[in-house]
Amino acid sequence: MYVLNLATRRQFGLLLGAGLVSPLAPKPLLxxxxxxxxxxxxxxxxxxxxxxxxxxxxxxxxxxxxxxxxxxxxxxxxxxxxxxxxxxxxxxxxxxxxxxxxxxxxxxxxxxxxxxxxx
Ligand SMILES: [Cu+2]
Structure with a gap:
């Protein structure tokens, strides 16, 4: 369960890093x-x-x-x-x-x- 959770969080973090997800992520400057x-x-x-x-x-x-x-x-x-x-x-x-x-x-x-x- 812990491992799964970690994997999910890491994946989410990667998506955040790519600017693909989350309304919480700041919009890139134009x-x-x-x-x-x-x-x-x-x-x-x-x-x-x-x-x-x-x-x-x-x-x-x-x-x-x-x-x-x-x-x-x-x-x-x-x-x-x-x-x-x-x-x-x-x-x-x-x-x-x-x-x-x-x-x-x-x-x-x-x-x-x-x-x-x-x-
Ligand atoms: Cu002319």
Missing amino acids: AHDGPHRLEVEISKFRFSPATLTLRQGDSVIWTNRDIAPHSATHTDGDWDTGEIPKDGSAEIRFDTVGKFAYFCVFHPAMKAEIIVESQ
């Missing part, structure tokens, strides 16, 4: 401590970074460093910064998890993507 604003620079007809990964609720700010106007326009039409003039910026908040390809309506060869991960 690495993501609130919404962030991430930047994409548009320069020399390129989005940089071309792939940006963020968390649900984060925003992206595109800034145009070219003389030509650009846009960041979702390929499926769900969102669009509209025209961003030279030295202008536009911000969009992402609340939906997924992978979003986008391009510039003025220069359709300019392509990039946003990856939104869950909180």
